[in-house]
Amino acid sequence: MNDSPPGSAPGAPAQVPLLNVANVLTVLRLVLVPVFIWLMVLPGDPARLAATVVFVVAALTDRLDGQLARSRGLVTDFGKIVDPIADKALTLSAFIMLSADGRLWWWVTVVILVRELGITVMRFFMLRRAVMAASRGGKLKTVLQMTGLIGLLAPWTMLLPRALAGGLTALAYAAVAAALVVTVVTGVDYVRQALSISRTGAGGDEAR
Template sequence: MATHVSRVERHAKVSAINVPNALTVLRLILVPIFIYLKFQDLWSAQWWALVVFCVAAGTDQLDGKIARAYGLVTDFGRVADPIADKALTLSAFVILSIQGVLPWWFTILVAIRELGITVMRAFFLKRGIVVAASQSGKIKTFLQVLAIFLLLIPWDYFLALNLANKPWASFGLMTALCVAGAALAATLWSGVAYVREGMRLARDNEENPVEDAEQEN
């Protein structure tokens, strides 16, 4: 079984009420705050939206490190963490498409991949199998977060300050769009990898039902 795939810990001793899971919940709470700020017309609100996004994205790195360092990994965290990630990144992509920064086909492709993998995880979770983030999924998440960070920078603000800033502000936006392209490629690539793994798990689960392997570690 792949390293990011495991049986549900039916007799786990680690409580789901811990710091890593609290950070995951905090990330979910920050999502609507981010959305509200991003739709405000004030420049200050745009900068605060960027700050909130950075804090929320930072909790994703922090909760995982704490969970692994102190043995606080739980099935709730392994499932809720990617859901929180998707809530944050998808809301950002949708807003960027609404504001005309990204084309809608970009956001739709990302959404199909992200929601599709979430459904697949839920499917296997009902069968007692937890599918956590793989290495390709982590690379995808990093590129998505980096692209969103660069795209959320209000580049027009620098033009409002001085039109002489246009050359480097335009370069910054183009760089952000290039990173977004790389993020899309990684998103689709990791999605295909998850689908292949899902098909393999489905075959293995038919041959070795979870009920016959509940004692596996």
């Protein structure tokens, strides 16, 4: 029995529908960004706790949508474009809101913002030649950023004794410091990789 869509060539792979669970999760993450920002603007620890929960849910969709897209064959051009936009919108909005709230130095946010946006723009330009290879450093950067952001967003003093809350906040700052170092190092590595691709025309998996 031929399962190809009507009018398609026999044996041709079925077209992936635009409306699928992976893309829905990606769009959900993008929609949650303004909700997160709105909650961060509101005063009080309860609003901060709600913002943290929204951030964590959005971050979980980042991991889940990629796994579903690959495991179920739901990769689409829409997902390839919107997924990194949603990722950067979520993380960068968190850095900006923390700096606006006085919980994180602005220079840290600016360095990370320039790196993330610069590498994203460079990756889109490089797609015409090749897809840049992902690195373990890039994945470590994401883990450290998310750990630090969640640690700084959460109103620990509302949930835990002051001493324990202070310890978790200190660990969060340490994670952000480590993320800053890895962010800069991997940014330099991606630039080197882009120059290499420009000379050889070879690439690998998508950079994150």
